[in-house]
Amino acid sequence: SQELEQSPQSLIVQEGKNLTINCTSSKTLYGLYWYKQKYGEGLIFLMMLQKGGEEKSHEKITAKLDEKKQQSSLHITASQPSHAGIYLCGAGLTDSWGKLQFGAGTQVVVTP
Amino acid sequence: KAGVTQTPRYLIKTRGQQVTLSCSPISGHRSVSWYQQTPGQGLQFLFEYFSETQRNKGNFPGRFSGRQFSNSRSEMNVSTLELGDSALYLCASSFSGGATYNEQFFGPGTRLTVL
Numbered sequence: 001s002q003e004l005e006q007s008p009q010s011l012i013v014q015e016g017k018n019l020t021i022n023c024t025s026s027k028t029l030y031g032l033y034w035y036k037q038k039y040g041e042g043l044i045f046l047m048m049l050q051k052g053g054e055e056k057s058h059e060k061i062t063a064k065l066d067e068k069k070q071q072s073s074l075h076i077t078a079s080q081p082s083h084a085g086i087y088l089c090g091a092g093l094t095d096s097w098g099k100l101q102f103g104a105g106t107q108v109v110v111t112p
Numbered sequence: 113k114a115g116v117t118q119t120p121r122y123l124i125k126t127r128g129q130q131v132t133l134s135c136s137p138i139s140g141h142r143s144v145s146w147y148q149q150t151p152g153q154g155l156q157f158l159f160e161y162f163s164e165t166q167r168n169k170g171n172f173p174g175r176f177s178g179r180q181f182s183n184s185r186s187e188m189n190v191s192t193l194e195l196g197d198s199a200l201y202l203c204a205s206s207f208s209g210g211a212t213y214n215e216q217f218f219g220p221g222t223r224l225t226v227l
Contacts, residue, residue, distance in 0.1 A: 033216065042116075042202060043218040088155070090216075097167040098145035098160025098209040100216060105154065 003027065006089055006103030013079050014111050021074045021106045023089035030092035032065050032072045033100060037086045046074075046087075076108075084110045114139065116205050116219035124225045130191040133222045137184050137205030144186040145209070145216065146178060149200040161186050162209050190224075198226045 005024045013019045023032070031050055035043035047056045049065035049072060056063055060077045076083050086107050090100040117136045125131050137144050145168075146158040157170040161180035178188040184205075190197055200223050204216040 031210075031214070035218070040200060040221075040223065042118075042220040043204075045215060045217050048215050090155070092210075097162065098143055098204075098206070098216075099157045099168050099170070100145075100204075101157075102155040 003093055003101050004089060004091060004103040006087075006106050008106060009104065010107040010109070012109045012111060015080060016078055019076050019079055019108065021087050021089075021108075023072045023074070023091075023103055025070050025091065025093065027070070027093050029065070029069045029072070030094065031100075032063075032069075033090040034063050034072070034074050035088045035090060037088060037105070039086065043088065079108075079110050081110050081112075084108055116203060116217055118201075118203055118219040118222050120222060121220065122223045122225075124227060125193050126227050127193055127195060129193050130189060131193060131224060132187055132189045133201055133203075133224075135186045135188075135203035135205075135219060137186070137203075138217060141205040141207055141217075142184050143206045143209030143214075144180060144184065145204045145206075146186070146188050147202045147204065148172075149202060149221070150198075155202070158188065160209055167209065193226045195226050198224060200224075 034046040052067040052069045062075045065072045086105045088105045090102045143162045145160040149155045160168040164180045175191045180186045200221045202221045204218045206216045
């Protein structure tokens with residue numbers, strides 16, 4: 001079973017609409033990362049959250065880490081075709097060197 | 113700054129062979145982590161190196177090994193390849209390797225196919 005649960009597994013959104021992806025853990029998260037991946041390619045770093053209650057934004061993407069540091073959400077406003085891809089959340093579930101646990105990913109399709 | 117680079121990008125090998133993959137981290141980064149990505153298991157942590165020392169290891173058999181050089185470049189080796197080793201192998205670099213306050217940046221990956 002995945003220690004990091006991502007939902008939904010996939011979603012189809014019409015261009016211009018908003019979308020939200022969730023990442024949940026039963027353990028405290030030591031550093032929560034959001035990445036985007038095009039199929040078969042490397043992971044593109046989006047943002048990292050550290051503190052409970054933290055919120056970061058970049059262009060049309062906003063990520064939040066809840067106060068208990070066990071859940072994060074990624075929100076995309078006014079989606080565009082460039083937002084299509086696989087979004088992955090990764091986190092340190094213990095403060096161990098270099099090791100991130102990853103969710104299974106959310107595939108986002110943006111339709112015209 | 114140049115990003116994380118991995119070579120080669122694609123490899124085709126046959127069962128029983130061995131393979132070596134290379135990763136050059138971002139300049140100034142001393143930690144390199146390796147991950148295996150497959151459709152069935154997703155992203156799984158292999159090991160992490162810092163200053164030429166392996167500090168952390170995932171649950172993979174001993175056929176998977178790695179090393180890091182004094183310039184922080186890292187290699188991973190897989191011996192006696194099996195069909196199940198077919199995967200995208202990703203390396204990530206960070207300044208110190210801790211999960212907190214320490215962004216990890218990934219390379220483009222090496223796609224290994226075992227026939």
